[in-house]
Amino acid sequence: MGAVTGYFRHTKTAMPFFPKESRDIWSIEAKIEFNPQKSPILVSLNLPDSTLGYKIFSEQSVSAGYGFSTVQKDGTRRGEWSIREASGKQVLYYKIQMAKTNSKIEQESFVPQASEDRVIWSELEEVIAKDLHNQAFLKSSNNETFTKELIKILTSYLEKSESSILFEKREYIDVLSKILSDAKIPFRTSLALELKDARRNQSLVPVLEVHDGKKWQIYDPKKSTLSEDKEYFLWSRGGKSLIDLTGGDGAHVSFSMVKQTLPALNLTKTQLEDSGFNFFSVHRLPIEEQSFFKILLLLPVGALVTVFMRLIIGLRTSGTFMPILLSMAFLQTSFVLGAVNFIILVAIGLLIRGYLSSLNLLLISRIATIIIIVIFLVGFMAIIGYEFGFNEGMSVAFFPIIILSWTIERMSILWEEDGPKEVFIQGFGSLLVAVIAYLVMKNSLIAHLCFNFPEINLIFLALIVLMGRYTGYRLLELRRFREFKI
Amino acid sequence: MSFYIGLGRLKKEGILGMNRRNIDFISKYNKRSLFPLVDNKLQTKLLAQKHSINTPKLLGLIKYQHQIKDFKKKSLELNSFVIKPARGSGGKGILVISEQRDGKFIKSSKDEISFEEISRHLTNILAGLYSLNGDQDEAIVEELILIDPLFENYSYQGVPDIRIIVFKGYPVMAMLRLSTKDSDGKANLHQGAVGVGIGIRDGVAINAVKDGKRVNFHPDTKASFEDIAIPNWRELLMIASSCYEMTNLGYIGVDLVLDKNRGAMLLELNARPGLAIQIANSKGLLHQLKRVENIELKESSVEKRVDFIINAS
Numbered sequence: 001m002g003a004v005t006g007y008f009r010h011t012k013t014a015m016p017f018f019p020k021e022s023r024d025i026w027s028i029e030a031k032i033e034f035n036p037q038k039s040p041i042l043v044s045l046n047l048p049d050s051t052l053g054y055k056i057f058s059e060q061s062v063s064a065g066y067g068f069s070t071v072q073k074d075g076t077r078r079g080e081w082s083i084r085e086a087s088g089k090q091v092l093y094y095k096i097q098m099a100k101t102n103s104k105i106e107q108e109s110f111v112p113q114a115s116e117d118r119v120i121w122s123e124l125e126e127v128i129a130k131d132l133h134n135q136a137f138l139k140s141s142n143n144e145t146f147t148k149e150l151i152k153i154l155t156s157y158l159e160k161s162e163s164s165i166l167f168e169k170r171e172y173i174d175v176l177s178k179i180l181s182d183a184k185i186p187f188r189t190s191l192a193l194e195l196k197d198a199r200r201n202q203s204l205v206p207v208l209e210v211h212d213g214k215k216w217q218i219y220d221p222k223k224s225t226l227s228e229d230k231e232y233f234l235w236s237r238g239g240k241s242l243i244d245l246t247g248g249d250g251a252h253v254s255f256s257m258v259k260q261t262l263p264a265l266n267l268t269k270t271q272l273e274d275s276g277f278n279f280f281s282v283h284r285l286p287i288e289e290q291s292f293f294k295i296l297l298l299l300p301v302g303a304l305v306t307v308f309m310r311l312i313i314g315l316r317t318s319g320t321f322m323p324i325l326l327s328m329a330f331l332q333t334s335f336v337l338g339a340v341n342f343i344i345l346v347a348i349g350l351l352i353r354g355y356l357s358s359l360n361l362l363l364i365s366r367i368a369t370i371i372i373i374v375i376f377l378v379g380f381m382a383i384i385g386y387e388f389g390f391n392e393g394m395s396v397a398f399f400p401i402i403i404l405s406w407t408i409e410r411m412s413i414l415w416e417e418d419g420p421k422e423v424f425i426q427g428f429g430s431l432l433v434a435v436i437a438y439l440v441m442k443n444s445l446i447a448h449l450c451f452n453f454p455e456i457n458l459i460f461l462a463l464i465v466l467m468g469r470y471t472g473y474r475l476l477e478l479r480r481f482r483e484f485k486i
Numbered sequence: 487m488s489f490y491i492g493l494g495r496l497k498k499e500g501i502l503g504m505n506r507r508n509i510d511f512i513s514k515y516n517k518r519s520l521f522p523l524v525d526n527k528l529q530t531k532l533l534a535q536k537h538s539i540n541t542p543k544l545l546g547l548i549k550y551q552h553q554i555k556d557f558k559k560k561s562l563e564l565n566s567f568v569i570k571p572a573r574g575s576g577g578k579g580i581l582v583i584s585e586q587r588d589g590k591f592i593k594s595s596k597d598e599i600s601f602e603e604i605s606r607h608l609t610n611i612l613a614g615l616y617s618l619n620g621d622q623d624e625a626i627v628e629e630l631i632l633i634d635p636l637f638e639n640y641s642y643q644g645v646p647d648i649r650i651i652v653f654k655g656y657p658v659m660a661m662l663r664l665s666t667k668d669s670d671g672k673a674n675l676h677q678g679a680v681g682v683g684i685g686i687r688d689g690v691a692i693n694a695v696k697d698g699k700r701v702n703f704h705p706d707t708k709a710s711f712e713d714i715a716i717p718n719w720r721e722l723l724m725i726a727s728s729c730y731e732m733t734n735l736g737y738i739g740v741d742l743v744l745d746k747n748r749g750a751m752l753l754e755l756n757a758r759p760g761l762a763i764q765i766a767n768s769k770g771l772l773h774q775l776k777r778v779e780n781i782e783l784k785e786s787s788v789e790k791r792v793d794f795i796i797n798a799s
Binding site for chain 2 (some may be wrong): 311314364366413418419422469470471472473474477478479480481482483484
């Protein structure tokens with residue numbers, strides 16, 4: 001049945017079976033939250049234009065009761081929501097869909113001028129700034145290298161005391177802007193969104209754009225390198241405010257995004273079509289929920305792998321579905337760090353559990369103690385990871401803490417009762433299953449199929465039921481009963 | 487020594503695999519609602535008493551934390567005793583006190599412990615540390631079983647027990663489990679105890695394994711297994727077989743012990759008996775199980791069922 005509905009969905013909505021058949025489509029959703037006051041409300045959000053490399057082909061706003069219009073102001077597009085009166089927390093959505101285009105040509109034609117001063121130096125600051133400017137100027141040959149050198153110098157000075165006078169009263173980005181504008185280099189500060197699949201609650205990051213005479217180059221203002229390895233989408237250019245709100249306070253904008261692989265034309269078609277399939281499509285949900293479902297719909301694959309490894313291969317794991325949760329944690333982060341984190345956490349947890357057993361605690365309070373300790377460990381490892389410069393250090397936070405605590409408790413008892421050998425067998429069994437589940441779930445074809453064809457999970461269900469009825473030997477039993485050969 | 491055995495060979499030998507055991511035997515013949523009868527040792531014991539089957543004498547029962555204090559007084563009157571979690575599995579949480587000296591308790595391993603340690607052990611049992619799902623549990627205090635002189639040479643610290651698989655009331659396979667130094671005095675095969683396959687018809691040793699490998703003598707006492715023959719074998723089979731009427735479970739493992747003074751006793755029942763017994767017997771369970779399954783008229787009396795097995799060619 002899963003295969004049949006899947007096939008019909010394919011034919012009816014031209015949803016491709018393989019991710020390669022189409023281009024990447026990014027759906028980005030901006031969520032504006034604020035508290036209204038008792039007066040008419042006007043929300044003005046800076047809207048993005050099709051910029052280099054990306055083409056926006058659809059945009060829409062969801063906002064119950066609000067009037068919405070887009071206006072051109074000072075060369076940028078702004079979306080304006082207005083309402084006479086509102087009460088309670090307000091949430092507005094603005095959603096765009098865009099495709100990556102191959103043209104790398106800057107479409108803007110206007111020749112940029114050196115930017116205006118916004119900061120006025122004091123005399124002392126002027127001297128230091130001049131010196132910084134000269135240092136960077138000597139080591140560079142053009143605008144591009146000058147910017148790189150300047151960022152390098154400034155970031156290193158940020159840590160030293162000499163230039164603290166500069167940063168005492170001013171933001172880093174203001175100092176950088178001022179020196180660049182003094183040097184008559186055309187630049188602007190913009191806000192960009194880093195494109196990562198299935199992310200929620202993201203915010204914009206400030207980037208620096210410098211015109212090298214032909215086109216704008218994007219820099220991370222804190223790193224001297226061009227940020228080419230990551231994909232950035234410029235949301236707001238030229239230092240205009242992202243959001244203006246009258247008649248309310250506490251405005252907050254967050255972004256969710258999800259990558260889809262659909263042919264651009266068909267996407268719009270499917271959205272207009274009101275077929276039965278469309279009604280049950282995950283694509284109808286808001287992006288924030290879509291990113292959530294993207295992960296949720298992968299769970300059955302993980303379950304399938306676990307069932308297979310346990311029933312057909314015969315691996316022993318600690319806790320029935322611990323491996324799935326583990327592999328989900330790996331998915332959220334990078335794999336190697338995830339695995340290392342897991343091993344370290346469990347090892348430290350076991351050590352502390354060893355101490356706890358001498359306190360003669362009741363089971364419930366012992367588990368509760370372990371939960372608290374695990375939370376501290378997780379926090380500690382996140383900090384260590386951050387200090388060492390992997391942002392993924394944070395990844396430990398994705399581990400299911402309660403499950404982890406139970407695992408530690410179980411393994412500790414196992415250690416006492418059956419010895420360390422059994423702990424290693426089960427620990428590595430879990431890890432191995434988690435790794436395989438992770439590799440399968442990570443596969444882009446499977447991720448694509450699961451998300452776009454939720455009915456494929458019925459096939460998994462059938463397979464799981466079939467395996468549940470499998471009465472044959474497990475692979476490892478061939479080894480277990482090896483003595484019979486003689 | 488080869489690392490695996492061919493699939494065809496496994497089938498030919500009639501080896502019962504884990505999946506098949508779970509689907510075709512345990513979930514088919516063991517009603518879920520009857521599981522508590524065997525998962526709780528206290529219930530098994532009371533049930534056995536009702537069916538006049540010998541079990542180790544119950545000396546005390548500790549259900550609540552405050553009863554531990556009362557037990558302290560009582561323990562002084564007892565020279566030896568065994569503490570077990572009512573819902574423990576796989577021999578977990580069993581504490582054996584073989585004698586008392588100067589207010590100290592001597593474990594079977596000859597280690598001395600104080601009552602505080604016994605009290606901690608009891609607390610752990612009550613909290614469910616050893617129970618199947620970590621649920622609250624009760625602690626049973628039983629008389630110590632005295633090792634039958636016959637087995638003295640074959641055991642390291644613990645008392646050997648005899649596991650008999652009973653299918654629909656017919657005993658189908660048996661094994662003697664001997665504790666070793668590796669198994670820490672416990673009679674559990676996966677902890678390193680020795681399993682000696684016992685001929686179901688005559689009670690004579692067939693073959694012995696430790697850690698999945700064939701052995702010829704006990705690793706600690708060096709006694710050879712060849713001449714083990716269990717006395718009163720028919721009586722043991724009768725006890726095992728009558729557990730079918732007692733529990734109504736179709737596929738069970740019956741654990742029996744031989745006490746020096748009181749003879750054969752029922753120790754506990756297991757509704758999910760392990761598969762290692764096949765290695766100890768060098769024989770698959772499946773052929774025998776199939777044969778019992780295919781008997782058209784099942785005998786209703788224990789005696790006739792045992793005779794059927796003993797006389798089967």
